[in-house]
Amino acid sequence: MFLLGHSCWSYLISKLTGRQLQVNLPAWLAFLSGILPDFDIYFRPILAHHTWTHSILILLPISLLLSIRFGRLGIAFSTGILSHLLTDSLVGTIPILYPFSNIAIGLNLGIPSIADTTLETGALLAVLLLAYNNKDYLQLTRPNKKSLWLIVPLYALITISVLFAGDNGISLASFAFSRKALTLITIGHAILAGLLTLGVLQGTRAVISTMRHPKPAEPNNPTPAPTPTTKP
Template structure:
């Protein structure tokens, strides 16, 4: 699955879990959790993509530590991370026992495929609905410093996409619009990045206002 689906399904799983266990997980963390397994791309060629960070043997102990340490927040974040493996096993395969075994498990519906496109675009739609219902939409529509953190998932999605394309000699622009399914997913990525970018702008605006307020309050020209 592409990063659009990973980040969006992670948001859905993390937010729903957080609500069930009565903890608040910030939007940037909910989006980032599902992207983390693809951080192995940053460490190529030291770590091959789709190996250690896609293994249940590696991720489950890490998630267990997070849950013990951070309780409900750790659970919500961990399920967002594990949603990455679920998604990859639906459209492709994962190595659940790596490095003990190279065994691959998955349904392999295809990537790209109509099923993958439906899952990715559908996940984006769910994110928009959930963000409206839980109030996260205010990170984009209102000036608040917390919106600055949206730069983390935004930069992650953009840089990982560019690095993956570069490492595999993929002509990104041509590939992105080579099929109808990919065109929809590409547009979905653009929508997600655009929304996150707007949120970051709101965060920058809030930070600028906060920096100006102390100086204005101390100015002799302000009554």
């Protein structure tokens, strides 16, 4: 699955898990969690893509450690990470027991394919609905310092796509419009990147506003309130 689907499905799964656990996982972490297993691309050729970071033997212990360390937030974040294996196994296969076995499992519905395009673009639409419902959309419409963190999944979305294309000798422009299914997914990537960029701009506005209009410092030794006296 492409990064559009991974980031959107991880947002949906981790945010809904967080709702059940009564914790609010930040939007940037919800988007980022599903992209993390593809960070192996940053470490080529030391790590081969789609091997170590796509094995349940690696990701499950990491998820358990995160859940123990960060509690309910860690559980919600971990479901986003594990969603990567689920979505990849739907449209392709994953080396679930790597490095002890090269056996690959999955439905292998195809990528690109009608199934993959439906899963990825459908997830984007679902994200828009959920973000409106849980008020995350406000990070795109109002200055908010927390919105600046959206630069992390935005950076990952762009750089991983460029690195993957470069490593495989693929022209992103020609690849994106080579088939109708890929064109739709490319448009979806552009929409998601645009929304994340909008959030980053709102975060930047909030930081600049704070720098221009800093809050007055509180006095170090405030005058104590007078002690009430009792009448004889």
